[in-house]
Amino acid sequence: MVTAASEQILTEYKVIVQDPVYPVDLIIDSVSSISSSCNLTLTCSTEDSNISSTFTCTGKTCHQEGGEKSKVTKSGSSLHVSLSHVSIICNHSNQVSWLQKKTAADHLCLQYTEAERLSGVSICLVKKVVFSVGLIIMVLAVISVHLMEKFDKQK
Template sequence: MAQIVLLVVVCVMYSWKTHGSSAVTTVFVQKGKDLHLDVKELLVLGKDDEFSWTYNKTSNVVRLFHDKKNKISDSYKGRVEFSVQNHSLLLKNVQHSDSGDYTALINGDNIQCVAEYRVIIQDPVSPVQLSVNSVSNSRESCNLTVTCSTEDSLINSTFTCDTQTCHQEGGEQSKVTTSGSSLRVYLLNDSIICNHSNQVNWTREMKKIRPLCSLNAGENPVSPVQLSVNSVSNSTESCNLTVTCSTEDSLINSTFRCDTQTCNQEGGDQSEVTTSGSSLRVYLLNDFIICNHSSQVSWTRDIKEIRPLCSQNAGETERQNN
């Protein structure tokens, strides 16, 4: 232990003396992937020299002796590949516990630090969803509001288009999520981009604005909708819920049934023409109930996810009933 601490001190001094030849390089790696660390310069070891890769400046990963024999530490056996020719290190299937500092050292008459990396292991980011909350048209412009969301964060944003161009109110919007990744919503040409990223992975959803906007009608935008849950009942095998999709002059009642695998809507997709001539529709999309109100110039919707409303634990339901 004392020898390794001494090597660390000398490594820092050597790095300073050689004007950054072994400056720390930060490397981000996705969890489960392989980590490859290089020694940039060609090394020629003397007969009494020993080369090593150390982790967090307290333990050896691998050691190379003057007779070209190497020793991989027990805790890394089966996970490490080491090249005697170029002294590179390959660490397989990295986990969060592998985050830390990796240092390449030559210990001989003079102790040299020839490479140093700060390794950060990250999870891939979660999927994003870009949902359009409302669309409102006039003869000259179209306004729409969207939500860019991931499992722990969301951004609301408004876009306005005329017959020539579109712009985003307040410009590009971004935030750091609670997990430390970046969530971003922005305008690219005539498309809205919802992007979720970190240093090792990214995912995005995109919607084109023009198909959502109609700028050639003089009708008023449709009124808001409300999707309300009237009742939920559970058994050991299924969950039944009834909902009402309503606007100011019309409503539709519908029943949905879920088992542990799938959900279905009794009677399928339901719709009707309202007294004002617009269309009111309630339907199932994946595990979401959608209540949609639309005309030729605008639309709005309300959404509820089914699974959080259903408790498949019948025992819990029975205890509540008792």
């Protein structure tokens, strides 16, 4: 029989149980275009935290401008925004698991600048077409009146 007096503690362990990380979300807050560059502001968020960062893309090259790049969340996990080639990655991780969301930065900028360009061109194009058609109709009207008068005089 072993008594309490003869028990000896050989080793102690501190066990911390971590849950898997919360799902992560990557939200595009704004996209703006100035000449040949495009600025994206994104928010990377989880259930218990969020960070925001700005990226500037020129052609096919993007770089991170400002805002938080990483943050330790309330639950002790890590929230990180990074750039890999032309993809923006929002990563939420701890020692047990990780989740991430990606978005293509160059694709967002191309969509924005293309839509902006098309909307500007289409309004201008409509004005040009309407003006041109109106001018052609007026010229044809003058010519037909002139021809009608000429044919009337010949009869």
